[in-house]
Amino acid sequence: MKDGDDYRGLGWAHGALTVQRLGAMLAPVTFLLADGRQVSPMHIAPWSHEPGAAALPGILRKLRGEWPCVPFGYSVSADGWPETWARVMGPPQPDEEVHGHASNHDWTWRDSGKGSLSLSLAYPQGSPVECVERTIVPDPSAPAIDIEFKVLVRRPCRLPIGLHPVFRLPLETGAATLELGRFDQGRTYPHDVEPGAELFARDRSFTELTSVPARPGGVADASRLPLAADTEELLQIEGLDGTAALANHADGYRVKLSWRKEHFPSLLLWYSNRGRKAAPWNGRHVAIGIEPVCSPFGLGPATALADNPITQSGIATALEFSPETPFVTRYRIEASAL
Template identity: 65%
Template structure:
């Protein structure tokens, strides 16, 4: 155990949390049949010497962490008019997925059964402080998490949780299990040039039939990883706050549950060897399963504007007040297949 990271062991596993971004991973779950499962992703470059040159969020990218404000502004060139009209350049102090994702949190006093961290925000931010509590379930292969946000003044901000899960290498050897949802949306433009497989700015009602980019066919987006190299984002609305990822290659199912009143959408970041620049190098394989109150992670200004998702009745920013600190609870658990 070091100041940079701390670990916990319990009857059903072990976990590590680092100060940078308060990211949790690796987590090793001991299952009822004696197997060990490690569902959370750790980027291949996370401990390489060159990583100090990277933004904080990428330097030791791993596992699960909370983000406020969630997202980052991107150029509007080539976007559909209804999106381009509510997109702007990043603010001068804007950080990818917020201050919380890019800086070292501070350890807080905790009992032997939990890890607690907190981070104070810059004085010019409406956010004053964030806190995180990580507590393994003593009776199960599961981890319960609490995220709190304290603000200096009333404000509205996009917010999200950022669990990133490992994927096996064989195409189709994992399956994303979603319950019923109201609507799914493909990304309105292109995440990574030349690596799009879904039709831009399309809607769908079935995760197994997402419109393809260059044909009239449909793609089963639940069967992972994809055969083709791809970098994609899908936004799912109207879920009940539960999703699972079955990893057939490793024989386990990971479950994520959250409060859908806090996070009305689920953002799926499908990183399927699609990014070739460093540090991704064309071999990054993972899926982000991210409960959000955000429009595709497009940044605070777009989240607060009358973007198409907000106009459909789905919130893309939460209201915060200094009189009522925000607190949300969520859970990651694992079972054998």
């Protein structure tokens, strides 16, 4: 195959997968469960083949599945933010891209062993990151995929990083359950993710996903999906054991994500629940992002490197990188019957 192939796929005894060069995004994925059923847990945004999609930012053009982000996040205005956050929120860098260079550009296929797909992407000369590499390997004995992600840097630096798995949800309200297990603390977003589409109270903490402080007062159950409300929200979870799962009761399967918690000490939950009404979202986007991160709510490098409220609580929001030691992390997506 020539390097211009936009997509490559793999099939194995327990499923089939596709990877696209843009963002090195993984989807669609079909797993063959032990009971013989086929399930497809990864989300694919509905607009990639619509007129005008080619003019969208790279990350949105064919938004789908799972991909890595270096640096993770993007800068937002500090207007109206709590002072504890506003004082550490800097403006975007001139070359800043939403969720980093790797999320917005075409990667290059690398030679890889049989039964795997591998890609790399060189970063611009001015970046401290030299290149990133990603290898996707289906487990030959299970409906599961193992992924290795590597970061090589030109000079010592600190950066927020994250993984960005986005999962499909059933149509019926509450027909899926987000399963996190015990965690130390959850945090609500300190402002509005999408004005007019708020659900959770600003800048609050909680210890149960079923009882998240709500904007009108009281609490909301953030574990049953999709949500009834049209909303766009973020929650950050700290102190997990490095695993999370989504049980899709409508389709009778569970998809589990596991990661290295020493690399990604927080989990960012992106509730995209018909909240964004502008194009290309058009009030129809329904998915859950289950995103292991070393980041403060995806607020971009300036905030991640500052002494922000999450850092002050003892949770890292940026990782140290060195030219002498390439950063390597591994994680896994697997499916099973309910």
